[in-house]
Amino acid sequence: MTTFEDLKSLAAGVADGALVALAPDYSWVPMALVRALIRRGVKDLQMLAVPIGGMAADLLIGAGAVSTLEAAAVSLGEAGPAPRFTVAVQSGALTMRDTTCPAIHTALQASEKGVPFMPLGGLIGSDLVAHRADWKVVDDPFAEGGDKGEGEGGGPIVLLPAIKPDVALFHSPKADKYGNVWIGRRRELMTMAHASARTLVTVEAIEDRDFLADEDTAAGTLAALYVTAIAEAKNGAWPLGLTGHYDRDADHIRAYAAEAKTEDGFRAYLDREVLGPS
Amino acid sequence: MNEAAYSQEELLIAVLARRLRGMGHIAVGALSPIPGSAALLAQAQEVAGEMRVSIIHGDANNPFTDGGRELFDCAGQGRIDAFFLGGAQIDGGANINLLGVGDYPDLKKRFPGSFGSAYVYFVIPNIILFAPEHSKRVLVNKVDFISAPGTSDAGVHRPGGPKALVTGKCVMAFDADKKRFTLESVHPGVSVDEVKGATGFDFDVDDDVPETPAPTADELNRLRAEIAPNIAKTYPDFAKRVFG
Numbered sequence: 001m002t003t004f005e006d007l008k009s010l011a012a013g014v015a016d017g018a019l020v021a022l023a024p025d026y027s028w029v030p031m032a033l034v035r036a037l038i039r040r041g042v043k044d045l046q047m048l049a050v051p052i053g054g055m056a057a058d059l060l061i062g063a064g065a066v067s068t069l070e071a072a073a074v075s076l077g078e079a080g081p082a083p084r085f086t087v088a089v090q091s092g093a094l095t096m097r098d099t100t101c102p103a104i105h106t107a108l109q110a111s112e113k114g115v116p117f118m119p120l121g122g123l124i125g126s127d128l129v130a131h132r133a134d135w136k137v138v139d140d141p142f143a144e145g146g147d148k149g150e151g152e153g154g155g156p157i158v159l160l161p162a163i164k165p166d167v168a169l170f171h172s173p174k175a176d177k178y179g180n181v182w183i184g185r186r187r188e189l190m191t192m193a194h195a196s197a198r199t200l201v202t203v204e205a206i207e208d209r210d211f212l213a214d215e216d217t218a219a220g221t222l223a224a225l226y227v228t229a230i231a232e233a234k235n236g237a238w239p240l241g242l243t244g245h246y247d248r249d250a251d252h253i254r255a256y257a258a259e260a261k262t263e264d265g266f267r268a269y270l271d272r273e274v275l276g277p278s
Numbered sequence: 279m280n281e282a283a284y285s286q287e288e289l290l291i292a293v294l295a296r297r298l299r300g301m302g303h304i305a306v307g308a309l310s311p312i313p314g315s316a317a318l319l320a321q322a323q324e325v326a327g328e329m330r331v332s333i334i335h336g337d338a339n340n341p342f343t344d345g346g347r348e349l350f351d352c353a354g355q356g357r358i359d360a361f362f363l364g365g366a367q368i369d370g371g372a373n374i375n376l377l378g379v380g381d382y383p384d385l386k387k388r389f390p391g392s393f394g395s396a397y398v399y400f401v402i403p404n405i406i407l408f409a410p411e412h413s414k415r416v417l418v419n420k421v422d423f424i425s426a427p428g429t430s431d432a433g434v435h436r437p438g439g440p441k442a443l444v445t446g447k448c449v450m451a452f453d454a455d456k457k458r459f460t461l462e463s464v465h466p467g468v469s470v471d472e473v474k475g476a477t478g479f480d481f482d483v484d485d486d487v488p489e490t491p492a493p494t495a496d497e498l499n500r501l502r503a504e505i506a507p508n509i510a511k512t513y514p515d516f517a518k519r520v521f522g
Contacts, residue, residue: 026336051346052393073376073391077309077514081390089378089388098377100425101394102354105347121354121398124434127382130390155433175298185337187345243337252514259330 002179002224010200010216010231011036013231014167017044017067021108021165025077025248028186029240030171030202032233035274047167049074050192051104055240055253056164058082061094062266070163070266071098078250079257082267098128103135103160105188110162110193123158134161167228168196171236173245175203179224180211184243193226199246202233202246284493286446287312287520288501290410291445292493294362295319295352297406301359303330303400305349307393310335311516313362313408315509322500329342332358337445338511350394353401360404363395363440367407367421370479371457372440374429375421382423383508385510387512392425399426402438407452412445430453449490450481458482463490 005013014037022029034056041066049057049071059076060066062084074085087177088094103120110118117136123129129137136159143154159235168234170189175181181201183189193199211217239256259265284292294316299302304317317331318339333339334349340461342348352358365374366389376395380386409416430436441451444461447468451458460482464473470487493501502521510517 027346041449052391072393073393075309087386090385092384098391100392100396101352102347102397105345105350109347120397121435122397122398125430126392126396127424128396131382135378155435157435171362185341185343185345187346189345191345191347249457 003229004179004206005229005231007032007036007202007231007233008040010229011040011042011201012135013198013200013229014042014169014204016042017046018166019046019048019164021048021050021168022053022056023050023186023192024052024168025056025240027188028183028237028242029054029056029237030169030233031238031240032236033169033171033200033202033231034059038270038274040084043067047071048163049098049248050108051101053085054082058084058260059270061085061088062254062260063270063274066094068095068097070099072099072101072103076253076257079253081258085258087227087263098131100126100128101224103158105191107160107163108191108195110160111164113189116164117159117161119159121157126244129158134200135159145223163195165192165196165197166243168192168199169201170199171202173204173234173242174205174208175201175227177206177209177228177229178210178212179227180209181222181224181227181230182211182217182220183222184220184276186243190222194220196264198228199226200228201230202236203230204232204234204236204242206230206232247263279313284498285520286323288493288498289490290408290444290446291315291319291501292497293449293465293503294408294488295323295497296405297404297442297444298329300361300371301329301404303332303358304360305332305334305353306362308335310362310403310408310477311509311513313406313413314364314512315505318505319501321498322504333512339508350397353398353438356401356403358402360406361398361402362406362408363399364408365416365421365424365425367416368407368443369418369421369428370481371453372407372443372459373421373424374428375406375423376425377423379422398438399440400434400436400476402439405438405440407443408441409443409445409487412447412473412476414476417445417476418478428452429457447476447519456501460484461487463488465490466492
């Protein structure tokens with residue numbers, strides 16, 4: 001059953017070395033939980049960005065909590081490059097598993113279905129394929145002798161192994177008292193949760209109702225079946241935004257992007273905004 | 279500002295918009311204010327309802343409700359006709375590099391990463407490469423890392439690929455059979471020699487290279503009156519800087 005906990009206890013539920021899935025900055029990132037993870041000194045995380053990383057990845061990397069990162073890209077969006085990510089990759093401190101957006105979506109869909117791999121079009125000839133020993137290129141097994149439509153089938157195709165995160169983390173405006181969580185149109189969170197062994201969610205509020213009993217909310221709801229634990233965290237996505245509730249704090253993110261360019265600046269940010277009084 | 283005056287951004291928006299005429303569905307990726315404005319301008323110039331524009335950055339003009347994968351699934355089915363890609367490096371074979379400079383994985387300079395380029399470049403038929411900075415730093419002889427290749431062998435299923443490159447100085451058309459760009463026009467005030475001097479790869483040049491037409495009064499009016507408030511929903515800072 002889904003348990004209701006506090007932020008600290010939720011953070012304790014992410015083991016060192018875990019494969020952790022996080023969505024992009026626009027998709028309800030649990031920044032309060034990320035800060036709680038850094039406070040608890042989490043380390044050796046294998047991060048999976050679904051499919052691109054931003055502020056959360058940069059903070060965790062800067063704090064020394066991440067050993068490998070699989071992502072299609074990492075950036076702070078309008079605020080520019082992710083400074084700690086850039087430094088960590090260039091210095092070799094962070095091992096990158098470079099990929100492309102749909103490859104991550106597809107590999108998570110394989111886990112959703114419980115199959116060992118999924119095919120994906122495109123990609124052939126990209127240097128990404130050359131550097132991913134875990135991807136396989138095969139000839140389309142259905143091409144031979146089939147009566148394909150014009151332009152369909154044939155040729156090489158990439159097979160991607162399923163990605164099964166140990167834990168998916170996200171923030172949401174609301175959960176109900178049964179542990180169902182509202183995700184609205186942010187359905188990459190649905191895929192992430194379906195594919196992951198455990199899902200930990202922070203919410204703005206827990207409501208005394210049943211989202212699944214109401215047709216207007218049911219389709220935008222991640223059922224408690226997939227939700228391991230929930231904690232309340234007001235403004236839990238800040239400084240990122242939460243659709244319909246608050247916009248991203250662009251000034252704060254820009255200031256972070258500038259301050260975190262140096263190791264000393266990043267340490268000052270960490271002391272002030274993360275490790276200090278929360 | 280007199281009536282004929284326009285900014286570099288407005289010129290590029292108009293140039294990109296002209297390449298989108300008649301397309302049914304244009305998608306625009308994240309962090310692409312100029313392509314996004316161009317798609318909305320092209321849409322405003324079509325008969326209402328004839329052109330869809332899907333902007334994958336925030337919720338304004340974004341029809342996708344099935345998560346991050348829907349753009350790619352939609353493109354893979356052939357439901358998207360045009361898309362824009364950039365590159366920290368682009369070479370004469372239209373190979374693009376969004377990942378970094380140097381010998382991967384020991385990069386001298388790391389960029390954000392390949393995003394969805396390794397897929398959409400294969401499946402969307404009209405990819406327009408957009409490089410506002412036209413320099414030898416960006417337009418290189420050979421990319422250091424192929425995020426997505428410009429062309430593929432005959433056996434590779436590839437309904438999509440690059441059609442044109444629009445830069446801050448010119449427009450080039452891409453021929454996938456020849457694997458080469460041809461200079462199509464130079465922007466007002468730019469010479470062919472200047473383009474050659476700022477480009478790190480070989481390309482074809484006809485005897486007579488026309489000037490890229492400046493934005494028309496109609497384009498500028500629509501852009502400032504109709505498009506500016508719409509793109510501001512997605513890119514408020516950009517809209518304020520460019521359109522006031």
